[in-house]
Amino acid sequence: MERLPNELLVSIASHLDVDAPSVKKFSHEPTARLTVSDDTPLKNLSQVSWRWRKILLPILFRYSRIPLDPSPQWVPIDARILDNMQGQLTKLSNHEIQIYTRMMSKFKATGTGSAFDQAFDDVLINLCRVEDDDKVLKSVPHILWFPHLFKNFAQFLQFVEQYDLKNHIKNIVVYTDKEYQLRHVSTADAPLAHAIHEIWDQIFSNLDPNRLVVAAPPSTLSALLDAQMLSSDTWAFDMKMHYVEFLQQDPQRSAHRNRECRPWGNALVHRKPWTHLGYNEGSSITAYSTYEYHLKQSPKMLYLTLLRLAKEVQNCCNITSFSFIGVFPFSTNLNAIIRALQKIPTLREIQVQLAPGPENDLLNTPKRLGRAQSADLWLEWNGCYSALAGLLGTQELGDGARFVSKDCGEKEVAKEVEEYIESLQKRGQGWRKDGHEAWIRDTCLDQEAVPDEHVEDAESALHQLMLAAAHELD
Structure with missing residues (x-):
C-alpha cells in the first residue's frame, strides 16, 4: 500500500467517502447533533499514518463545522x-x-x-x-450572551492556511444550541448587530464556501439572519432548532458583485450570490395541543428573508430554487411563505416536505402527539398543498421548472399529492411526472382547462392568499 502513488490512494479513499451528516440529516427534525455522525471512515483512515493524513486532509475538511462560543461575554x-x-x-x-x-x-x-x-x-x-x-x-453575576465565534477560530484559520485548505472547504455549518434572550433590551441592538457582522466578516473574508448551513434555536437564528421572529407564540411550538441552508452554484454570478444587483455586505442573505435557499423549521406538532391552535404563529424569519430577496435582489442574481421542510406546519403559516415566494420571479424549482420523514415515528408516539388530533394534522397538511397548488398554478415558473414533494414515500400520501398536481393539469397546465416524487412543467402538455374540485380548492386558496396579502404590511 505504501508503494502506491498518491493518485491511487485518493481513489481508494473516495470509496470510503460518505455524505456529511449535515447533508444526510438536514431534512430530519432539527437537533443540536446535525454535524454528528457515528460513521467516520475517512477520519479513521487518516489516523493510519502521516501519509494517509496528508492525502485525506483536503477531503476531511471539505465539510467543516464552526461552532459559536457558548460563553457569555x-x-x-x-x-x-x-x-x-x-x-x-x-x-x-x-x-x-x-x-x-x-x-x-x-x-x-x-x-x-x-x-x-x-x-x-x-x-x-x-x-x-x-x-x-x-x-x-x-465576577459580575449576570453576564449576557451574544452570538460570537469560538475562541480557537483564529487557530483554525491558521491551520487552513498552513495546509492550503481554503479552496477545499466548500461546505460550512455554523451551529449553536444557545438561545439569544435579549431582544426585549433596546440597548442590545447595536452590540448584537456588531457581533453578527463580525461573525460573517470573519468567515467570509477567510473562507469561500459554496454551501453554508446555520443551525440554531429560532431566537438565535433570527439574530444571525438579521430578521425578526414576528411571533409571540414561539412557546407553543417548542421548536428547539431551525436549519437554514444557502447554496451558490454559478461561478459566473461573481460578475454581479455590485450595488445595482443587491446590497452586498451586511446580512447573511447578501453575503454571496446565493442560488438556493433551504429551510427546516422542524415540527409544529406541539402547538396543535394548545387552545385555538390555528391562530398560533410560528417564527417568521424565513418569510422575512424571502421578502428581502424579493425586494432587494435583482433577477440576475436571485435564488432559482427553494426548499421548505416542516412537520405539519399550519396552512396560515405556510401561506405567508407562499406570499413571499410569489414575489420572486426567478424560481425554477420548489421542494417541500410537510409530513414526518421515514426517520420520524412521530405519529406513533403518543407523548409527542399530546392532545393533537390526527384529523387536524392532515387537515392543515391538505390546506398547505392547496396553497402550493395555487402557487404553482399562478407563478410563471417556465418550461422545465420542477416541483418536488418529499412526502411521496407512502402510497396514500403520494396519491394525495398526485391529485393536487393533476388538478393543475386539468386546469390546463402541463406537469410531467419525473420519478416518484417530482414533476416538471411542460408547456407542450398544456390543454384547455377542465373544471375540477381540486382546481376550485386551489383557486379558493389563492383567493384567500390575495386577500391576506392585501392586508399584509410588507
Missing part, C-alpha cells in the same frame, strides 16, 4: 457596577478603566444621588464586552 454596566468598580480601581484592567471612565461621565449626566438609591434600580447605561483581562467584570 457582555455585561450591562449600571450604576451599581460602576460603584463596585470604583472600590477596586487598583484591580481594574486597562480595558475596565476605559469603561469606568467613559461610563461614569454618562452616569453623572443622569443626575445626582447614590448608585444604591431606588431611583437608579433600572438605570442601564450600556452593554460592554468583557475581555480576557477584565477580572472585575468577569
Whole structure:
C-alpha cells in the first residue's frame, strides 16, 4: 500500500467517502447533533499514518463545522457596577478603566444621588464586552450572551492556511444550541448587530464556501439572519432548532458583485450570490395541543428573508430554487411563505416536505402527539398543498421548472399529492411526472382547462392568499 502513488490512494479513499451528516440529516427534525455522525471512515483512515493524513486532509475538511462560543461575554454596566468598580480601581484592567471612565461621565449626566438609591434600580447605561483581562467584570453575576465565534477560530484559520485548505472547504455549518434572550433590551441592538457582522466578516473574508448551513434555536437564528421572529407564540411550538441552508452554484454570478444587483455586505442573505435557499423549521406538532391552535404563529424569519430577496435582489442574481421542510406546519403559516415566494420571479424549482420523514415515528408516539388530533394534522397538511397548488398554478415558473414533494414515500400520501398536481393539469397546465416524487412543467402538455374540485380548492386558496396579502404590511 505504501508503494502506491498518491493518485491511487485518493481513489481508494473516495470509496470510503460518505455524505456529511449535515447533508444526510438536514431534512430530519432539527437537533443540536446535525454535524454528528457515528460513521467516520475517512477520519479513521487518516489516523493510519502521516501519509494517509496528508492525502485525506483536503477531503476531511471539505465539510467543516464552526461552532459559536457558548460563553457569555457582555455585561450591562449600571450604576451599581460602576460603584463596585470604583472600590477596586487598583484591580481594574486597562480595558475596565476605559469603561469606568467613559461610563461614569454618562452616569453623572443622569443626575445626582447614590448608585444604591431606588431611583437608579433600572438605570442601564450600556452593554460592554468583557475581555480576557477584565477580572472585575468577569465576577459580575449576570453576564449576557451574544452570538460570537469560538475562541480557537483564529487557530483554525491558521491551520487552513498552513495546509492550503481554503479552496477545499466548500461546505460550512455554523451551529449553536444557545438561545439569544435579549431582544426585549433596546440597548442590545447595536452590540448584537456588531457581533453578527463580525461573525460573517470573519468567515467570509477567510473562507469561500459554496454551501453554508446555520443551525440554531429560532431566537438565535433570527439574530444571525438579521430578521425578526414576528411571533409571540414561539412557546407553543417548542421548536428547539431551525436549519437554514444557502447554496451558490454559478461561478459566473461573481460578475454581479455590485450595488445595482443587491446590497452586498451586511446580512447573511447578501453575503454571496446565493442560488438556493433551504429551510427546516422542524415540527409544529406541539402547538396543535394548545387552545385555538390555528391562530398560533410560528417564527417568521424565513418569510422575512424571502421578502428581502424579493425586494432587494435583482433577477440576475436571485435564488432559482427553494426548499421548505416542516412537520405539519399550519396552512396560515405556510401561506405567508407562499406570499413571499410569489414575489420572486426567478424560481425554477420548489421542494417541500410537510409530513414526518421515514426517520420520524412521530405519529406513533403518543407523548409527542399530546392532545393533537390526527384529523387536524392532515387537515392543515391538505390546506398547505392547496396553497402550493395555487402557487404553482399562478407563478410563471417556465418550461422545465420542477416541483418536488418529499412526502411521496407512502402510497396514500403520494396519491394525495398526485391529485393536487393533476388538478393543475386539468386546469390546463402541463406537469410531467419525473420519478416518484417530482414533476416538471411542460408547456407542450398544456390543454384547455377542465373544471375540477381540486382546481376550485386551489383557486379558493389563492383567493384567500390575495386577500391576506392585501392586508399584509410588507
